[in-house]
Amino acid sequence: MLEISAVTKCHEKSVTQAGSRALFADVSLELHKGECVAIMGESGVGKSTLLNCIAGLEPVDGGVIRLDDVELTALDEAGFARLRRKFFGFVFQAFHVLPHLTVAQNVALPLWLLDTNEAEAARQAVEMIERVGLGGRGDDWPRHLSGGELQRVAIARALVHRPLLVLADEPTGNLDPERAADILDLLLERIRSADAMGIIVTHSAAAARRADRVLRLSSRGLTEQAVVA
């Protein structure tokens, strides 16, 4: 279970000044296995920053984040990095598929980081590539793939090592609506079937609607929101 309690994040500059100004404060959230939430909010409210705080890429200025019984906010940088490679999966708006690796190698990357032997990593990568509908494209170079296909590679990569938590930042922001719906369905289906947890940051109400819950982030915290089509 992911447990976020009263997390506060201040503007970078104001931390050093007296009377620091909070980007967001008192953010709390409980997320259970197999559950996916969508986080919406205005631009600049700190949605991506909240994801970065959960992933330990940015420090929090108050509050506690726990993954199962590990207090993430108490970990040092190297400790968090090691934890991230094992328990976290990421999907970005820009796909961040490495151009000098093949599709299969890109997908196998998290397994390499976990020191899985190459043959086993390749086997699991091929299996995951098939599950995201790119069977037979493992040896292709990223430059030969369309935007939708690249995002499928990114999803395969986010899930191949069976993470506990998948963080997706505008995963469909670079895709047309039709392809965006497919990709999101795929992502959610994969997260649920792997019994993982998912947090999706999005501007799209259509995308948010596919999640189990929709939350709105403001400077005062997270609130549950009903999605209007």
Added chain:
Amino acid sequence: MKPVLRHLFLASLRYSRFATALSLLAIALGVALGLAVQLIHDAALDEFGRGLRSLAGAVDLQLTGPRTGFDDRLYAEIARLPQVADIAPVLELEVRLPGRTQSLRVFGVDVLRAYRLHAAFQPKPEATGGEGGEFALFAPDALFLTTPARTALGLETGATLRVQSGTVERTLRIAGGVPAAPANQPFGVMDIAAMQQVFDHIGRISRIDLRMRSRTDPDDMRTVLKAMLPPGVEILTPELAESQAVALSRAYRVNLTMLAAIALVTGAFLVFSSQRLAVARRVQEFAFLRAMGLTRRELMLGILVEGAVLGLAGGVLGIALGHVLARLAIGLFGGDLGAGYFEGLAPTLRFEPLAAIAYLVAGVLAGLAGAWGPARDAARVNPASGLRAGADSGGFHVRTGAFLALVLATVALGLCVLPPVSGVPVFGYGAVAAILAAAILVLPAIASSIHRAWPPGRSATVRLARARLGAAPGQAVVAAAGVVASVALAAAMGIMVTSFRHSLDAWLGVVLPADLYVSASRGANSGYLDEALIARVAQLDGVETLRPVRFDSIRLDATHSPVTLIARPVDGGKILPLVSTEDREGKLPEKVPIWISEAMAAIFSLDIGDEPLIPIAGKPVPCRVAGVWRDYARQYGAFVIELDDYRRLTSDFSANDLGIWLRRGASPDAVAAEVRAATGDRAVDIAVPREIRDRSLAIFDRTFLVTYLMEAVAVVIGLFGVSASFAALASARRREFGMLRHLGLTRRDIGRLLAIEGAMTAAVGSVVGLAAGAAVSVVLIEVVNRQSFHWSMDIRIPFVGLAAFACVLITLAALAARLSGRHAMHQSAVLAVREDW
């Protein structure tokens, strides 16, 4: 190897093949140059040392005198000492061979005892008809030649060889060989008595070799000998003789090695440039990897491994290339690379595992040094900001180090006043390194100044290039860093060589004032002109004035190589190329004035007004240093003495050379013919000053040919740097180019933009490189040259040449930048803006 390392980091080397190949080649060239220089020098020194050791035989001590020799009665006295187990006299002469261009070194030895002390000199008679047998050893005309000498002269046993003694030609017969002589050593051996007879050296020998009885204390023996030796005869050990001979070329060898080191440093800069640009391009990739769980340490390690692998591959390639280069260079320039230290030597190259490993390590270190800064920068990337769309992918900042540059420049100044270490200008080279580092640190400030001084102009491409220089001077700095080192090196060497050549030319003008020069002993000492002949030449029709010159070599002590004595009329020093002279008032007339060369002043710590005792003709002569003159011909030191003083001290009225001033209207050719008629047709070489000057300058140019070649390599490596940097930058800027094409720029415009940026980068590098080069040239001329070779020169800057060089470099850089960017330029504009990275 971990798959992460292999696939993420090493695979990226493959991905940016062009930059990788250039970095690898740059390191390979640096390693190859260094190793080749080392291999050639080691092979030459090894061969040279082996030859010397083999010729020294089983000798404990050598008693060596001036080139004109010393009285052989000393031999009989020393032979009587109870401490002496074995003793042998040696007469050594460089014999002039009339009608041939080469001379021959001939050793006169006691042929019956040679096997005991000098196995290498033991002659072996070879029968031809009825003349063979042991008696052939003592035949007054018997000469024994080593195999290389036979090959060089094209002579077999039984053949005859004309040799010159004074101006008289004599005939020697090849009576056999010298089977135990070291390979590659061309020389001849004669019975010493016969040789004294043939070359008019009756009663004179060059050295005495001896072996002490066991249990003789060497120090006691030295004391005993010291008391018996006349001035000018010194006690040497074979090891000391070898180290003196080897030390002569040391400065030259160190200089070449330093040049090669600069090429390797330039290679390291190239790794730095391409890695730094790659890091900038891969900011998002690294941020993403960090998000995926890669630690800072692992990231840094990965980039360092990339650098090390580049260095290793470059090193391996460089070692192979170094051996090929060494082989080629020995074939083309000889074992001394054209410098004239080991002429006639044919060294054998060998694979040297230790040198190979050392240079491989140097290659890896160059790769690591180049990758260190970029790796540190990459580890500092903040993953959260790096992941944001539009994260910095090239406009990185480089810290300006104007203060540190100033500190380094001050350090360089301080290093310049420190003395050499064992004759090697270590601190001078340190100053050169400090100047180069200061130049690179000051680059960002210079880039900003150029940006401010550059008018905006109307052309969009020029505006864009200017804006980029202003907004991201770091890129120009990184790309220009490699240019700075190579331009500085080329400019420094250019200024130094021009100054040297100009000074040498001016010097030749001063030391060759006569109309005609007659030499009986160019490169040999068996030829000379006797008093009667000199008088006859003086009487010739076309001769107005005649000035004889007599040479000898004199040992001032046992620890230094001998200095050259030059006896000639000098008109109180007025006709010498003096750099400083004494105030002649109030000097004691009984001291003999001598004018010493700068080298002699430096090596023996002598100055004007000093009164050294110089051993001349076996007597200690109280002399006074009346002036210091510039001498580019003799690195180990020389002094000039008035001919009249020399003749008074030695009663030697012969001469090696004659300077002839012609009567008005006399034809040099006609006078030369008269001189030949008087001296014998083949006994002398006659030259007009222009011929000697041209010959000297040709030797100068040959000596510096290797330097020019190494400089060219460094410049090519610098251009690689521009090319690699622009290839990397252009690849990182595909989106920018795509966007500009959307805005209406043509592909040709993008090409122009790249060319302008390339030219501007090279211009920044050239401006700083030329300034640094000028500073380095002053260090080379005033510190390195003075400490290495002990000679001064007048600084002369080849402005036109340097300007032309800078223009060519800037043009080439523009072309290189445009060519390197062509891939990015030709990509579809639509695809480029949609690119993920």
